[in-house]
Amino acid sequence: MKTVFLKAIGSAVRLLLSGNPEIYQIIGRSLFVSVTAVVLAGVAGIPLGFLLGLRKFPGKALTVKVLYVLMGLPPVFVGLIVFILLSRNGPIGRYYYLLFTPAAMIVAQVLLALPIIAGLTMSAVEERAPWVLETAKGLGADKWRANLTLLTELRIPMIVGIVTAFGRVSAEVGAVMLVGGDIAGYTRVLTTAIVLETRMGHFELAIALGLVLLSLSFLINSLLYQWQYKR
Numbered sequence: 001m002k003t004v005f006l007k008a009i010g011s012a013v014r015l016l017l018s019g020n021p022e023i024y025q026i027i028g029r030s031l032f033v034s035v036t037a038v039v040l041a042g043v044a045g046i047p048l049g050f051l052l053g054l055r056k057f058p059g060k061a062l063t064v065k066v067l068y069v070l071m072g073l074p075p076v077f078v079g080l081i082v083f084i085l086l087s088r089n090g091p092i093g094r095y096y097y098l099l100f101t102p103a104a105m106i107v108a109q110v111l112l113a114l115p116i117i118a119g120l121t122m123s124a125v126e127e128r129a130p131w132v133l134e135t136a137k138g139l140g141a142d143k144w145r146a147n148l149t150l151l152t153e154l155r156i157p158m159i160v161g162i163v164t165a166f167g168r169v170s171a172e173v174g175a176v177m178l179v180g181g182d183i184a185g186y187t188r189v190l191t192t193a194i195v196l197e198t199r200m201g202h203f204e205l206a207i208a209l210g211l212v213l214l215s216l217s218f219l220i221n222s223l224l225y226q227w228q229y230k231r
Helices: 002-017 021-054 060-071 075-086 102-138 143-153 155-170 174-180 190-199 203-230
Strands: none
Touching: 002 203, 021 060, 021 102, 021 155, 021 190, 021 203, 060 102, 075 102, 075 174, 102 143, 102 155, 102 174, 143 155, 155 203, 174 190, 190 203
16 A cells, blocks of 8 residues: 555656646646635625624524535535536526536535635634724724724634635535536546546556645645735
8 A cells, every 4th residue: 555655646746747738737627616616705705704793683593504504515415406507407507508617617616615614704703803893993993994904803714714615625526526527628627537537447546636636735725824924
């Protein structure tokens, strides 16, 4: 087993240095789909988290419970829902047929990432908002500046939410396999390529692709950590 992993590490290095356009396309597509999904989920999830954390309204307790359930949604179930919505007979697919495209994969990953970002943001807002807003207003800040101060104070929890969501979607295989179809040169990403190579018995190559995926995740998380530290 040790020999297999050592060979896989060597294979991973050779893959990155080989200049094989297919490998770079798979890596680039994986990053494009996951980063786009997390950005879109963040644009919607962070304001939603602030709204749920700051506002009180009838049915809030039920809404929060539903959000917590959505944070643990099975990816395959999300893929099934998106598949039905985007199929030719579905409510969206009859007008815009997106199945087996990168766009469908992004939609599935947004649905996985959004509850995570919104839920973690909401928890941070509920924990810190009272004393941050009270302190800011006590120092003479108006409502807009107080909210801006709260946003600044919560930058680290928001980064944690984004990193957590990225880790979930970048390692996801069930949903993207269902809605993307694992089409070579079009919708194949690192996770689906790992499944394909494993089924074909190419374990060394599958491990190498897995190491590439881990390396990309480590690199992105390191960059976010450095940005957080400098800030």
